[in-house]
Structure formats: structure tokens, C-alpha cells
Amino acid sequence: NEPLVIGKGDDLKVRFSVPADYLPERYKPLADDLENRFSIGNQNNIPVKELASLPDLNEAFSLDRRGSFSLFIPQHRDCANNLISALMKQPSFEDFQSLGVYCRDRCNPYMYIYALSVAILHRADCKEIPLPSFAEVLPEKFMDKSVFVRMREESNLVEPGSRIPLEVPKDFSASDLDEEHRVAYFREDIGVNLHHWHWHLVYPNNGPLNIVNKDRRGELFYYMHQQILARYNTERLCNKLKRTKKFNNLREPIPEAYFSKLDAANTSRTWPPRFRNATLGDLNRDKEGFRFELSDLDRWRDRILEAIHTGTVTTPKGDRVTLDIERGIDILGNMLEASGLSINRQLYGELHNYGHLAIAFCHDPDNRYLEQFAVMGDTSTAMRDPIFYRWHENINDMFLVYKDTLPGYTLPELGFKDVRIRNVELSAPGIPMNEFSTFWQQSDVNLSRGMDFTPRGPIFARFTHLQHAPFTVKINVENETGQRRWGTVRIFLAPKYDERNAEVKFKDQRNSFIELDRFVVELPERNNIIERSSLESAVTIPFEYTFRDLDANRPEEGTEAVANFNFCGCGWPQHMLIPKGSPEGFPCQLFVMVSDYEQDRVDSPQSTPSCDNASSYCGVRDSKYPDRRAMGFPFDRPPRGGVVTLAQFLTPNMAVLDTKIKFTDRIVAKRPLQANRALPNKRQ
Numbered sequence: 001n002e003p004l005v006i007g008k009g010d011d012l013k014v015r016f017s018v019p020a021d022y023l024p025e026r027y028k029p030l031a032d033d034l035e036n037r038f039s040i041g042n043q044n045n046i047p048v049k050e051l052a053s054l055p056d057l058n059e060a061f062s063l064d065r066r067g068s069f070s071l072f073i074p075q076h077r078d079c080a081n082n083l084i085s086a087l088m089k090q091p092s093f094e095d096f097q098s099l100g101v102y103c104r105d106r107c108n109p110y111m112y113i114y115a116l117s118v119a120i121l122h123r124a125d126c127k128e129i130p131l132p133s134f135a136e137v138l139p140e141k142f143m144d145k146s147v148f149v150r151m152r153e154e155s156n157l158v159e160p161g162s163r164i165p166l167e168v169p170k171d172f173s174a175s176d177l178d179e180e181h182r183v184a185y186f187r188e189d190i191g192v193n194l195h196h197w198h199w200h201l202v203y204p205n206n207g208p209l210n211i212v213n214k215d216r217r218g219e220l221f222y223y224m225h226q227q228i229l230a231r232y233n234t235e236r237l238c239n240k241l242k243r244t245k246k247f248n249n250l251r252e253p254i255p256e257a258y259f260s261k262l263d264a265a266n267t268s269r270t271w272p273p274r275f276r277n278a279t280l281g282d283l284n285r286d287k288e289g290f291r292f293e294l295s296d297l298d299r300w301r302d303r304i305l306e307a308i309h310t311g312t313v314t315t316p317k318g319d320r321v322t323l324d325i326e327r328g329i330d331i332l333g334n335m336l337e338a339s340g341l342s343i344n345r346q347l348y349g350e351l352h353n354y355g356h357l358a359i360a361f362c363h364d365p366d367n368r369y370l371e372q373f374a375v376m377g378d379t380s381t382a383m384r385d386p387i388f389y390r391w392h393e394n395i396n397d398m399f400l401v402y403k404d405t406l407p408g409y410t411l412p413e414l415g416f417k418d419v420r421i422r423n424v425e426l427s428a429p430g431i432p433m434n435e436f437s438t439f440w441q442q443s444d445v446n447l448s449r450g451m452d453f454t455p456r457g458p459i460f461a462r463f464t465h466l467q468h469a470p471f472t473v474k475i476n477v478e479n480e481t482g483q484r485r486w487g488t489v490r491i492f493l494a495p496k497y498d499e500r501n502a503e504v505k506f507k508d509q510r511n512s513f514i515e516l517d518r519f520v521v522e523l524p525e526r527n528n529i530i531e532r533s534s535l536e537s538a539v540t541i542p543f544e545y546t547f548r549d550l551d552a553n554r555p556e557e558g559t560e561a562v563a564n565f566n567f568c569g570c571g572w573p574q575h576m577l578i579p580k581g582s583p584e585g586f587p588c589q590l591f592v593m594v595s596d597y598e599q600d601r602v603d604s605p606q607s608t609p610s611c612d613n614a615s616s617y618c619g620v621r622d623s624k625y626p627d628r629r630a631m632g633f634p635f636d637r638p639p640r641g642g643v644v645t646l647a648q649f650l651t652p653n654m655a656v657l658d659t660k661i662k663f664t665d666r667i668v669a670k671r672p673l674q675a676n677r678a679l680p681n682k683r684q
């Protein structure tokens, strides 16, 4: 461990000059020696101011430095919130930096990185500080532990520059004997897991109110996770698996096993696995300071369903609040999660978070084996496990029960007077019209920043991940109003057939549409041709944000791209935009709609939107969610009376294109490392 240097890995070539009093007691006698040993020349030393008075951080420091950290555990959250509040309150950037340096060697490192990241994302004076990729800071949470042993060997024997990338096998966590493994490429994708970690950083479930209370936060919790499920289920169908089944009977054995092969370097333990047919038990974890029974979860679920069926929730004072069309889903999202904005945590409990814990501790519910939680307990690893989707299906199902109580959208709500879509085309160079093309690609991630070892210098892990050929959607929109109009284009994709090879019924299909893009267009002419590249999608972050070399890809200081870099860590990875498809071509329906921007516009002035890169799943920093419609519109509510098929659902401003996703089962693209690649400065 290097007490003095922030940013492991000497390729960063900066260090903080730490006031001697900041060193932990253990290292104080070594101050001079450490100063000499880690000195790297004057020009890269960052002087750290000594704070006149330090805030009370006893709670933050009480969390075991060599233990684990979970956002789902209330006590851990309280510790993190103590640190977040202190970091947020620092009056100047220098004070903030100073406190960050002071805390680094006194805190649990997982909690520290979380709290520091939240603070950097939310402090006005940190907008231009890019967060390093979390997969580089803590690679142990994203890849097979065997890679680290190989890495040490390679680094010890071979000079930087001559080292070869260490290939991480695609099938490291299981074999095809386990049929769930067919979708492991999705569950274990680095970008997918980074997105989930980042989403929960941008939308912390608890903490200072000014951080938690964001526009339509609860609704976005519902929508982002609903979209993950829709995507996962499409991947399952592509791989001839049934859609995932909700896990709602908590006493039922869980047939899906999971062995992550991840390492927990900080605790020197491996992540506990879950064996086949494991069952949950009542939790009594004195170590983490919580206990609850499975019957508590059942009771909360019943109360939530009762609230949905009666259309009202009860506040702690006993008042009834209606779950109306405007706010209902937002109230429910915060209540089910539960976030600090829950309308009544006493009554409705903490269903989603405690479900994560019940599953994550099922191997040791009362701590008799002194085991820590499994991957379901951590937002950066939870999506690896098949049970994540089954648990979230259960949560999502309750949201759907609510949505089904709402009336279908009327024709005027769906329509756009005198505006119609004439034609939609999908094209990609070298690929048959109206087809998506998917394949495997290899990309590299620099591991050296996340590792404490010498000799230093870059060393890369090479991953095989899904990729698709970039494509363009061309839409011909006719505007017969005789006036310049504005519209919002909404593009979705859904499987055409279900697991029995029968055409999906619209009542099911509407829940399986995955959003591909949403953007505003001007319709000045009678006949308008709109061409939109998949690289501009409002759902995704650019490829370079996932697989990036921090230094090579760092945007230039002072550019807009710098401000975009952070919040934009949140966003669906571009390489996972299109599901895998199948070698014979997986039939899908591409849905395109142009809605009336007058009905979509968000009125509040957008204060200099900094990151609006992936606004569909992540919102826009410091701004309202940029679309007034319910998230998932027009598929979030049941269809209007009499509508049974997708064709019947369509109004003239919508169109459907039958497409196929054709998958080539080989590594088609290898992406060599490139220095100084410019980051696309993508706007919504």
C-alpha cells in the first residue's frame, strides 16, 4: 500500500504532497522516508492544504477497512453518507481535495471510492473532473480473478511496452452445461455492469436530500430497470431460453446457481457462490447491524399491492395520497426501492433493497460462518447473477400491476395532427437492408491503475464482447400542416416471436420493447428525410467511455467533452445497444414514432445541461428529465379499448419495420489500442 499516492499506478505521474499530520499514526514516524521514496520530481506534486478543523467522521471511519461495503446495507449507507456530507460541505475545491486526501487511508476503500465519486459527480466545482473508469480502479469487481495472477507474472518479467494483453476467456464463470450460461456474455459484460454501478452513483438511494432528490428519480428507477429486463429477456429469446421468471415466492429454492470467480482483494476472500436450489432464510446479521424476516418482505409486498389496488398510499401521519397519472409511478419507484424519498418507509419497508440482501446473504443469513455477501449485494456486480433478473422481474411486476390500472392513451395523446411517417429504412454499409449485424469484438482495459504491485506500467486485459455494425435509421416524415413543426422521434425494438415461436401478443410485446433512441427533430418541409446514426443514440454512451484509456482518451481541458465525461459514465454501453440475435436471423420489429414536441417539451429552462449523453436511462445533469411523457411512452400503459395487435395500435405518426438481427459467431473486430483518439462530443 502507498499511503501517499492517490491514483494507483505510476503512469499517472502525479502525487499529493500530504501534510505530515494527515498521515495515519502508524506512518507518521516514516514521514520523511515516505516523502523521499515516493517523490517523483517537483512539477507533478500537488500541494494539499491542511484543514484547520476536520469534520466529525467517526461514523465513516467505523466501517471495517478490510471489510466489504454494500449500498443495500443501511449501516454501510450511513457510514458513506457521513463521508459524502462532509465532502459536499467543504467550501472550496482545495478543502474538498484536502479532506479527500485525509480520508483515503482511514476509510474502507470501497466506501471511499463510492463516496468520493458521488461527491465529484455532485459538486459544482468538480464538473470538469473526469472520474476514472471504475473498471480500471477496481478491476477485481469486473473480471476473472485468474487474470491478476497472470498479470503479476507478465509485469514482473516483461518491460512495459512489450507486454502482451492478457486474454480473459469468454466462458470463465461456467460451461454450457448450465443453460443460463448462454446469456453470461450479457450479465458479465463490463459495460453493462459499469452502467449499473454508475446509475446508482448518479441516483444514490439515500444521503443528503439535495443529492437524492432528483427529478422523476423513482420513475427512472422503474424505467431503467424495466429496460434492463426487456433487454435481458430479448437476449434470452435470441439464445433459445425462456424469458426470466419472477422470483416472488421467497421460500422456493432457487434453481439458478452462480459462481462468480471474482476476487475481493480488499477482504482477501472470494465472493461467496450460490449453489443450486439454495433457499433464503430470515436475516440476523449483527455484524452489519440489521435483521429482518422473509415475512417482513411478504408483508411489505402485500401493503404495496394494496396501495396499488386502492390507488392511494398512506403517509406516516395517516393521510392518503393518490397514485395519480402524474406522480404515481414516481412515488411507487421510491417506495419499492426504497430510497430516502419513500413516502412511508415504516409502512412499506424496503422491499427491493432487502430482497437484494436476503439473496446476497442466503449462504450465511446469521453470520455463523463469518461470510460476507455475494455479488447481489453490490451494484457493480449484481447484474452478473441470473437471480438479479428474477428478483427485479418481481419488482417490475408490481410496477406493471400499477401501470395496468391506468387508462390507455387516447388517439389525441398518441397522434400528431397532420404529421405522418411515410417510410422507415434501416441501413448499414455492407449489410442487407433492414438487417442488424452482430458479432464478437475484442477490446482492452488497462489494469495497472487498479493494482498495488511493482513493477509498474500499463498492462492490459483483453475481453471478448458483443458488438454490432453501426447503422442508420432513415425516416421519411410528411408534415401537412403547412407550418414548421417539431417532433420527438422515438425508436424501439422488440422480438416478433415468443419462446414457442408464436407471434408475441401485443399485450406482452409492449413490455418487451427496448428503447434504441429518442431525439428531437425539426420538420420544416412537407417532405422531411431524417437520418439518424446509431452512434448518436440517447440511450448509450460512446464505446470509448467503456473501454477507454484514461490518458489517451482524456478530453482536452476546458472543452465541453470534459464536463460530459462524468455523468456520462452512466449510460447503456454502445456495444450492447443491439441484442445478439441469431445466426439464422432473429426476427424483430423496429417501431418508430414521431410525437408532437408541443406535448413532449419540458418547460423549465434547462440550466446549461452538461451531460445529456445517455438521457433516456440516466436523465440530464442538473436538469429535469428531458421528456414530459411518461417514461416508456407509448408502451407504458395498456392499449386503448379494442386494440389487440401492434398494427391496430399504430396511428399515422408511427411505423413498424420488420427486421432481423443476424449474428456471426466469431471475433470480427479487434480493436488495437490507439493513443489520442478523439472522443465524439455527442449531443442529444
Ligand code: CUO
Binding pocket: 196, 200, 225, 352, 356, 379, 382, 392
Ligand atoms: Cu439497480 Cu436492484 O437496483 O440493483
